[in-house]
Amino acid sequence: MALTGIQIYKYLPKTNCKECNQPTCLAFAMKLAASQADLSACKYVTDEAKKALAAASKPPIRLVTVGAGDKKIEVGNETVMFRHEKTFVHRPGLLVRVKDTTPAADIEKTVKEVSGYKVDRVGMTFGMDGIAIQNASGKADAFAKCVEAVASKTDLPLVLMATDPAAMGAALDKVSKAKPAIYAATKDNIDQMIELAKKYASPLAVRSSDGLNELSELTEKAAKAGVEDLILDPGFRGFGDTLVGLTQMRRLALAKRFEPLGYPVITFPGEGAASPDEEAVLAAQQVAKYGGIIVLDHFSPAAAYALITLRLNIYTDPQKPIQMKPGTYQILEPKPTSPLCVTTNFSLTYFSIAGELEAAGWPSWLVVCDTEGLSVLTAWSAGKFDAEKIAKTIKAQNIAEKIGHKNLIIPGGVAVLRGELEEELPEWKIMVGPREAMAVGGYLKENWKT
């Protein structure tokens, strides 16, 4: 049972030294109780107190790792129901399932496509996260052969899906170094699956077809046997039952600190959908609430792009916008006579304007001001993108020395800054660009004379 803030406070030094970045020990205790702080932030806690507080500082949803190396998937360790309360931290893994009954050439094609898929978004590269391989044939040797073949074609993490412990054991023998997840322990095979999870030090997915009570009994049994890296499949498959069920599980884990359900969840949206499109919609629901590993039955770049973008939007800290480093960026090898634009350091803003300049074929200089990651209008209304800031940045960047003109294009959304900017930069001609980035190509065609 979790400790309350007051109970935790009794174990703290009560010096209010503030080194944990909290104003008082009591405030730190309250943060610990709400799983919004880490006990290690206070270096004055005694070993005895640490032991007593271990339960309070333990994450309510265990962090589980699938796979090894750079591409491993880490899921769990979430501490809030809603992103706006703090942030969601470990984005769900997006996997694609293949079956050992599918012709080898088709499996190879899918694995190649999934492994090679890449998306560039706001300066970061994303892709799919893994492959699930199902023992649909029911044969141990066919499964092991298929798993070995898939592993030889990808370095993505694997989830091995078989209910027969003999088939699972044969497959694990081939790929144990890759630390694949074992799916699934059920009430009929849990003892053997626990032994396999211990032998190969792999995470174990536990599946119930009879609700959360049975699922809790199974996870308690696995944890007691020493297997704590667990993944939950509560058996929900449709839109409604998945939404209600996963929300209930998250609430039980966070609010009630119900440890048997304090693990990430694996979902199979294809099993609850009537078409590949519906599968993508259900997967999107599970990205938002509360899938940990999402196994798709169909792969299409269009659906993958939408899911990856949605996931990026949800799994970023709303208090820390994705930012560009302030500075001068060159688009398409600009010359001294190329246009000079200025914008803010919110990544989405930067990539919108940079992408449009590139697409329109305009080599340009793009000066990025430090607006603490705010977009143009937000930064302007917060006083972080004003004439003084722009002029200071232009001067600090020595941009006049790099280019052969003094014409500066400001975003159309802040046309109001033109007069002030002309006062701040008296030798410059200030031009008002379009309000929307997508119009920049047409604007330059009409207004920029080289």
Ligand code: SF4
């Ligand atoms: Fe109290 Fe420790 Fe925080 Fe100092 S660092 S205020 S002693 S909880």
